[in-house]
Amino acid sequence: MRCEVVAVGTELLLGQVVDTNSAWIGEQLALAGIDSHFQTKVGDNRRRMVLAIRTALARSDAVIVCGGLGPTQDDITREAIAEVMNVGLVRDPGVVEQIRTLFGSRGREMAASNERQADRPEGSEFIPNPMGTAPGLICPVGHKVVYAVPGVPYEMQAMVASAVLPDLQRRSGDASVILSRTLRTWGTAESTLAEMVASRVEALDAVGNPTIAFLASGIEGIKVRITAKGPDEAAARALLTAEEDELRALLGPLVFGADDESMEDAVAVLLDGHQLTLGVAESLTGGLVGARLASVEGASGFFRGAIVAYDSEVKFDLLGVPRGPVVSEDAAVAMAEGARKVLGADVGISVTGVAGPAEQDGQPVGTVFLGIALGDNAEAMHVRLPGDRERVRQFACISLLNLLRVRLLEL
C-alpha cells in the first residue's frame, strides 16, 4: 500500500507558510506501515492541482490532499478532485444545515460562500469535521482513493486519525500491526542517552524488531521511540512493553513520561499523589509556568495560582523579596517562599533571570535562577540557558518544572 500527500496552497510554494502537515501525515503513515514515496506541494490553481493529484495517483494507491477546503474562491480542492474523478459536484443540504448550526452556536451568521463547503464530488463521501466548518472527503477513483482533509492542522490531524488511516488500513488488507511508544526524557544530551542504552540498541539490531530511534525535540528534551511490529495488536504490544521496561530500567528518572505525557502532567501526578498544592512566582517567563500547569485537566486540584512579578517593584511589594538584585539566588528563594505564602500553597516554585536581548543587573543573557520552597527547605539553583529570548524563557520554564519533579520524586 502506497500513499502520497499533496499539500495545496500558494502560500506553501512562496515559503510564507512551512508545510508541517505533510511531515505529520508522513509520520502517521510510517507508523501505520504504509509506504509514502513522494510528497508534493502545489498552489491554488485548478489545472496544476489536477495534474499533481493525477501524477500522485499514477504512482501510488492513495493520495491525501491537504488544504483548499475553505469557503473562499481560491479553495478549489473539491473542484479539482471532481475533475480527476470526471464527475460533477453535488451540494448536500444536510451539511449546509450543519455548517449553519455551527455558525449559529458561535453567535454568527453563515455567509453564502460557506455553502460551497457542503459540495462533494459525485460518488464520494464526507468525513465529518467536529472542529470546523469544512468536512473532509473520501473519493474512490477506480480501485484507488483520494482523500481531502483541511489545511488547519488540528482539524486535519483529527480527521486523518479518525477516518483516513482506518480507511487506508482497511483497504491495504495488511493485518500486521505496528505500534510505537515514545519515552520522553529531560536533562541529558543525545550522545549520553545513546551510551546509556547502547546494550539494548545492540541487542535489537540483531533481531530487527522492535527498533529504537532517538528524536531530539529541542526544549522538550529527547524522545526515545520504540516501534514494534506483530501479527496482531497483542503481540506488538507485548514486544513494546517488554522493551519499554528494559529502557526505563536503564534511564531511570531521566524519563519523565511516555507518548503525549508532558512535563506538567508528570508534575501533576506527583503533586496529586502527595496531596500537595502549588504556587508559582515567575519573572522572565511571564506566565509560561502557570500556563503549562493550568493546561493539565484537573489542575484545580493542585494549582493555586501564580504571581507574575515582571516588574521588580511587584517582586518587592507583593512577594516580599528584599530590595536588591532580582536576578540572584536570594531573590529566587524569596520568590518561592513568597509565592507559597501569598497563594496559600504547600509548595512554592520560582524563576527569575535574564531572557535578553540586553543583560540585566550585570548578569548575561541566559542567566536563570530556579527556586523551590518545599517543607522546611528553600533552595535555589543557578543555570545558564542557551538561545534567544524565546528559547531562554521556554528552557527556564521546563527547567523549573523538572526541578520540581525531581524534588517530588525524592520525597
Next chain:
Amino acid sequence: MRCEVVAVGTELLLGQVVDTNSAWIGEQLALAGIDSHFQTKVGDNRRRMVLAIRTALARSDAVIVCGGLGPTQDDITREAIAEVMNVGLVRDPGVVEQIRTLFGSRGREMAASNERQADRPEGSEFIPNPMGTAPGLICPVGHKVVYAVPGVPYEMQAMVASAVLPDLQRRSGDASVILSRTLRTWGTAESTLAEMVASRVEALDAVGNPTIAFLASGIEGIKVRITAKGPDEAAARALLTAEEDELRALLGPLVFGADDESMEDAVAVLLDGHQLTLGVAESLTGGLVGARLASVEGASGFFRGAIVAYDSEVKFDLLGVPRGPVVSEDAAVAMAEGARKVLGADVGISVTGVAGPAEQDGQPVGTVFLGIALGDNAEAMHVRLPGDRERVRQFACISLLNLLRVRLLEL
C-alpha cells in the same frame, strides 16, 4: 521561467525532519520573479529520485535538487542526476584535494568516502561550497537545467543566493520582482472578510496584479495576503502599498498588524504610545496572557505583571473579588480592578471562564468573561468560545488582548 524544488531525504517523508529548505527556496524564487508551481519530496532511492527529477523537468524549465550530496552510501543525488542526463560521473582530482584540505584545516583526516563528493555528471559544472565539503552542481539538460545543492540549510542558502539565483535570472532574461505583504485580522469569519473586500477582489481579478489571498490561521485570526509583481522592486512595492491602503480602509480596526506583527505587539505599541502600564488577572488561561505580553521585547516598559488566580480563594483573598460565582461579569470586573490595584498599573485586564472538560458554577464549557479597568471605566463582556480545553484557553487569551487593543484604539 519556471523552477521546481525537489527535496531529497527519507527523513523528510517520515516526518522526522520538516522540510524548511523548500519553503526558503520558494520564497527566494518568488522574490526573484521566478514561478514555482510544484515542490516535491522524495526519499533516498535512486529510481524514485530519477522519476521525481524527470517529472519536475517535464513541467518546468529548471529544477533545484536539495540534499543527498553527502559522503555516505545513501547520498545519491549525483548518480540520479547523471542518470537523468544519461551520462557518467567523472571525479575531479582538484576538488578531491580541496576537500582533503578542508578536512586538514579542521585537524581531521578525510575519509575515503568523501572522494565521492568530487564526482560530477559529465557536462556539468561545480558550484563551490565555501562552508562545507559538498560542492553543488549546475547540470544542463537540453535547454533546461538541474541544480544540486546540499541539504544543510546555511550551505544551501549561501549556494542558492550566490550561484543558483544569478544563473536562473541570467537564463530567464526577466528582471521582474514579486513582493508580498500579509495583513493580520482578528474578530470575524473568513467569509465575512471576503465579503468586506469583495470589491477589491473583483477589481484585481480584472487586472491579475496584485492578487489577494485569505489564510485562516486558527486562533491567530485570518491573514489577508497581498502579492504584487513589478518590473523592479520600487514598482512592485508601489502596487503593494496602494493595495494595502485600500484593504486597510475597508477592514478598519479588524487589522491588528502586518506580516510578523502579533496581537501582543499591537497592544504593546498602543500601551507605549499612551504611556500606560498594564496589570493582568487570569484564571482559566493560567498565565497565557502574561506570557504573550512578556514575549514582546521591551515588555518591561509597560508590563507590571499578572496574578494567576486559578483557585477561587486566590481571587477572593488577593484580588478582592466578592465571594460568589467566579465565572461571572461581576467577578471579571472585580478581577480587572484588583489586578490594576495590586500590581500598581494604569490599566487592568482580566479573564475568567470555563475551559472544561466539566462545566463550572452552572456555566457550560466555553463560557468566558473578559474584564477591563481603564480610566474611570470598568466593564466586562461575555463571550462563548468554541473548541476543547486548550483552544478555549488560547481563544480566551487572544480575545482579551483584542478587547484591550480595541479599547486603547478608542482612547
